[in-house]
Amino acid sequence: MxxxxxxxxxxxxxxxxxxxxxxxxxxxxxxxxxxxxxxxxxxxxxxxxxxxxxxxxxxxxxxxxxxxxxxxxxxxxxxxxxxxxxxxxxxxxxxxxxxxxxxxxxxxxxxxxxxxxxxxxxxxxxxxxxxxxxxxxxxxxxxxxxxxxxxxxxxMWHIMDKLSAKAGATICNNTDFKKRLCAIVWTDSILPVKFESEWATIMNDFNLVDHEWLQSLYQIRDTWIPAYYREEVISGLMRxxxxxxxxxxxxxxxxxxxxxxxxxxxxxxxxxxxxxxxHRKNEHDTRNTNAEIWAEDFVLEDQASRIYTRTIFFDQQLEIQNGIHRCAIGKWENMGDFVNFFVKDSEQPCTTFFEVMMREDDMTVYCTCKRFEHFGLLCSHIFCVLRMLDIREFPQRYILRRWTREAVPNSAPGAILGINETEDRYNEVNRVVREITYSTESVINQLVTNFDALCSFRDHVVNYFKTADGSVVNAPPKSRRERFAEITSNTKPSEATVRVPIGTRFKVG
Structure with a gap:
């Protein structure tokens, strides 16, 4: 106040x-x-x-x-x-x-x-x-x-947060047990068979084979270990x-x-x-700011900047740069319709090579790191191959709509269409709303240095508001009871039909 x-x-x-x-x-x-x-x-x-x-x-x-x-x-x-x-x-x-x-x-x-x-x-x-x-x-x-x-x-966090209490503070703080366990729990790069082998080794090394809590976690490993979610689409976002x-x-x-x-x-x-x-601010920043392009000779980076929202582009840009500066193709071999490229990643010593399978006819590509499957964005190893092949257009099938600028056609408040509308009608209305939004922002951006013109545009918008609100009649001053009713959006009923829980702490979801 x-x-x-x-x-x-x-x-x-x-x-x-x-x-x-x-x-x-x-x-x-x-x-x-x-x-x-x-x-x-x-x-x-x-x-x-x-x-x-x-x-x-x-x-x-x-x-x-x-x-x-x-x-x-x-x-x-x-x-x-x-x-x-x-x-x-x-x-x-x-x-x-x-x-x-x-x-x-x-x-x-x-x-x-x-x-x-x-x-x-x-x-x-x-x-x-x-x-x-x-x-x-x-x-x-x-x-x-x-x-x-x-x-x-x-x-995973709720489970691993209990590790010291369950396994013991001494073994977690005075040995490399916790470090070794975290290395196989939090990684996306190993297969289930590798996880199981490493888990068994760690349990043997620290005499924990019969530890009840750890064994109970191992029994349900497919419900929380990333190695078992490698085939789940973009599940890497949800650990x-x-x-x-x-x-x-x-x-x-x-x-x-x-x-x-x-x-x-x-x-x-x-x-x-x-x-x-x-969210609307992020949308505005995406549409009205230009990200810096680091690799002028690689057209896919510039295309990515116009495809993705600004935040997502920065992630994709990092993979592009890593593909240029960190990765190298060791060899390749033909395998039917595909070419199998063996890519060395200097910052991933966990494996000798990552394998990128590429079919150039229809731009089908796959990498053993499975970054696209985990996060919905192409990896540095694939960009290394695309750059070597001089691919000039971003592979359309690997652009997930959820990360793009147009993921939600209309993010403005007060939208009038719901999920049950026909697709044509939905697209038509949202196209008009989008045009109005973009045009308004464009006018503001053009007039921001011309104060008089900006004020004129403001007056035009305000006058339109007045036209829409012309039927509103000023009400007399409200009593305190009426103000309470307005604040609560309800007049006090004579009898409550739904009663308040007593002594219950609500959980908000």
Missing amino acids: RTLYGGFDKVGATKNDFKNFKRDLNRYISEFDADMMIKRLLRKKEYMPNFSMEYITDENGVLRGLFWADEDAKRNFCAWYNMMFVPFTGIDNHNRNVTLGAAIIGNKTAETYSWLLNVFRQAFGRAPPVIVTDQDPAMKKAIEDTWPESRHRLC TSSRSESENHFFGQFCNPGCTLVEFLGHFDFAIEAQRHE
């Missing part, structure tokens, strides 16, 4: 006034907290296109679970559904967190989780192919029962649930366990808008 009004002396209220206002607001909400939140979301479901919301109560009407997702979240799921986590956090085309849905649950039972996963499927139309969670047994059972087609992967932990921290900055449900929903909406603003 100080920032808004220009000084503490201009606010017109003291710190205690604000505290008292918050106290009175909470008294107004009282036991109607959950009921107000439910009704607010039901109104969104009624008036907002493609908004999903479901909730569940116990026999006494106490809220057990609540899930909601708006149209933007669903469009994000369509574009990046391969990147699903639990809680419902994904990765956008800038390699940043994006929220795909939200839930509040009253307990962590398998029954509650199963309900939540079912309403998620109803909202989005399908389950994700791969998900990452911690070792919560209730979540494991719910996924097996509800999303049997999804590949359930355990968070841990750290993205979900980061997302929980992000929302934690806007709310706290002491806030009411109605207050939490307001904070959540604010946090989502902040996240989407950041």
